[in-house]
Amino acid sequence: MAHALHVQVPIDLSRHKGWVGGLLERALGATAGSRSAPDFEALGVELKTIPISRTGRPRESTFLTSIAPRTLADERWPTSTVRSKLARVLWVPIEASPDIPLGRRRVGSPLLWSPSAEEDRALSDDFELLRRSVSEGWLDGVTAHAGQFLQVRPKGKNAAARRWTPDPDGDESPARPRGFYLRARFTAGVLARHYHPASLS
DNA sequence: TTTTGATCATCC
């Protein structure tokens, strides 16, 4: 695929972490670039590549969106940024065992997905929990341990990055920038329900 | 082995 698009294949992803995602964007004609819009704007579809281990499970969590605490405080799940990002996703599984050279990794059958009622409910619960903590100023108290499927993790230049953020005193102080991520447990469920329905109870 | 916290490239 890279060859067909005249794109150089890096030796590894350590300094090219978004390379696979970018390649699929080019191959499929994603239109949004670095703007905050769905990858396929006219279709309202978000493209997400998902690295798959030898055992067929996602190797990584999935980044959704960064957190602006003041904005998040006024959000509610039905109209939230997180939910809109997940409204319609094209999941593209990609082989990602470290021992498979980058240029040899296969692309799996993609899945055009929208959350089921149950999935939406589960995410809603996590979202409300996390939103409350952040809104009350406890951003630095929210760790990646919170949330069954949705979690809050650092998303910044490095560990030293800081942004002015509301704190519990009603004041504001510098806090590390964070974002919402989908746990691998969740995407594993999505793929299993679609590709291996017989394996589920 | 799995998960959390840290990090990297590019575009604007």
Place this chain on the structure above:
DNA sequence: GGATGATCAAAA
């Protein structure tokens, strides 16, 4: 610096 795209690597 923060949006996009994610994976790396230390800790649990």
